[in-house]
């Protein structure tokens with residue numbers, strides 16, 4: 001997997017709102033098909049880091065290269081195009097990532113139109129196929145997302161993001177607001193899709209169970225700094241840093 005060029009190369013990235021608030025000196029490489037989990041307690045800077053990685057917040061320092069191209073040397077419109085096509089962003093609250101006034105089919109179709117598809121019948125067909133893929137009845141194609149349950153809305157947001165076959169998807173607590181049984185089904189679905197599509201994913205979660213299930217590698221954050229990183233099983237089964245040990249034991253305890 002690691003013989004190729006990294007999809008995303010991050011070096012010495014920092015953005016601080018105030019000392020300890022934000023993140024500093026973050027570096028890592030992400031390869032195609034790799035799932036990186038960012039874990040840590042509330043306020044450790046996970047979401048701020050994810051926003052900077054996904055071109056939604058210009059960092060104060062450091063560099064990000066996507067497929068060898070300097071992300072913040074690109075024009076604003078090129079970065080936006082990436083977000084609509086080769087990248088996806090799955091928000092914790094599905095309505096933050098959906099258009100509430102547009103039907104389920106329209107929410108999926110909009111991304112296809114962003115990659116140049118114009119044929120109405122084909123777009124509708126692909127939207128139907130994606131509803132099936134995420135286990136939403138195709139009969140709901142013309143319904144508005146606000147008429148869906150929270151779990152269905154989240155599955156629709158995932159379909160909207162994946163329909164363009166992105167290379168890289170950013171997820172911020174994608175199962176966070178859902179009850180436990182809905183969470184488990186969604187996690188299963190995500191794991192299957194990520195494997196089938198060979199997606200690279202950066203997922204922020206405070207839930208180590210979610211990290212264990214989805215992520216190949218972890219970054220552990222505390223007060224804006226990465227205190228430990230490594231393969232998921234190694235980090236969770238044999239944590240080296242005292243903070244990671246505390247995090248793991250608080251879940252077990």
Ligand SMILES: Nc1ncnc2c1ncn2[C@@H]1O[C@H](COP(=O)(O)OP(=O)(O)OP(=O)(O)O)[C@@H](O)[C@H]1O
Nearest residue numbers: 017021022040041042043044045046047048049206
């Ligand atoms: N726009 C902002 N202006 C000022 N401070 C901010 C801003 N956004 C976040 N912060 C602060 O930066 C720190 C990191 O916040 P962030 O949301 O990245 O943490 P997090 O690890 O994602 O937390 P949670 O798990 O609770 O979402 C917090 O102290 C937060 O209050």
